[in-house]
Amino acid sequence: KAGVTQTPRYLIKTRGQQVTLSCSPISGHRSVSWYQQTPGQGLQFLFEYFSETQRNKGNFPGRFSGRQFSNSRSEMNVSTLELGDSALYLCASSPGTSGGRTDTQYFGPGTRLTVL
């Protein structure tokens, strides 16, 4: 099976702009989670989607949003970019079965966002 894919791999934006990142999960996986990775804060959970519904979210401002489509592909959007949003954004997919209790997350290569 193909792994998790993320596009684009690299992005450069300026402050105040918005950006959309895309994630295609492993075939058959219905849960998609997003994480932000920075040197200072490490890996932090953004949100999780399952069957087009956000089931969980982390402690990020409302500028960070996401959605999931019927084919399980997911996008995340960051509006009004700030310098501190520069990070590696990782997407992970999992089957989402059994109520997610024994789910294992498989990560994509990430999108490196640089905000100037």
Next chain:
Amino acid sequence: AQSVTQPDIHITVSEGASLELRCNYSYGATPYLFWYVQSPGQGLQLLLKYFSGDTLVQGIKGFEAEFKRSQSSFNLRKPSVHWSDAAEYFCAARKDAGGTSYGKLTFGQGTILTVHP
């Protein structure tokens, strides 16, 4: 608050030496536990996981981890390190419950492994 701690920021070992990376967790109940590895510029690759049962878990690339409930630890080990093991290693945990546990892994700060020839 739930947390995962990796006490060692950076570890250096010689090729062929044994390795142990430490991980401690703080949760109300035993969480599900994972180890991931990240090479520079890459995503995270799953090494192994613990849900329940046998406390010694085998993973890929010759890694194993031992769950010790009494010490709230899940340390990663490898008997003989190869130069290709140089990377950053992350311990992660997730609650065994729905609601606020959906999809949410809590990660340690990571341990950078350097391997000397």
